[in-house]
Amino acid sequence: MQVPPDYSAIKVKGRKAYEIARSGQAVPLKPRRIVVSYINLSKVKLPIIKFEIQVSSGTYIRAIARDLGDMLGCGAYLNNLRRTSIGDFGIDAAHNISTLTQGNWEKYTFNAL
Numbered sequence: 001m002q003v004p005p006d007y008s009a010i011k012v013k014g015r016k017a018y019e020i021a022r023s024g025q026a027v028p029l030k031p032r033r034i035v036v037s038y039i040n041l042s043k044v045k046l047p048i049i050k051f052e053i054q055v056s057s058g059t060y061i062r063a064i065a066r067d068l069g070d071m072l073g074c075g076a077y078l079n080n081l082r083r084t085s086i087g088d089f090g091i092d093a094a095h096n097i098s099t100l101t102q103g104n105w106e107k108y109t110f111n112a113l
Contacts, residue, residue: 001031005063034059048079
């Protein structure tokens with residue numbers, strides 16, 4: 001289970017959680033079920049740890065760092081986050097924005113409807 005961060009777009013009684021947090025009020029967020037299907041520590045050079053993780057939809061990676069820091073009693077945060085895939089879309093099939101000129105951008109698009 002994971003408690004989403006206070007500064008998230010999750011709706012609480014019709015308001016976004018981050019709006020409530022910005023007003024200085026406590027944000028009553030309930031834990032949500034998440035699945036971590038893969039985690040690999042690729043580099044450990046304390047105090048920095050680099051890892052790859054595969055998670056279910058709706059998982060907050062920054063909250064995983066927060067929770068790991070709480071469990072270890074030292075605190076933790078992300079200084080870098082790179083999404084390498086979502087659904088069937090992977091970083092290997094991505095194109096740099098500089099390659100999308102006015103004359104060729106249509107060949108990199110698809111009809112999502």
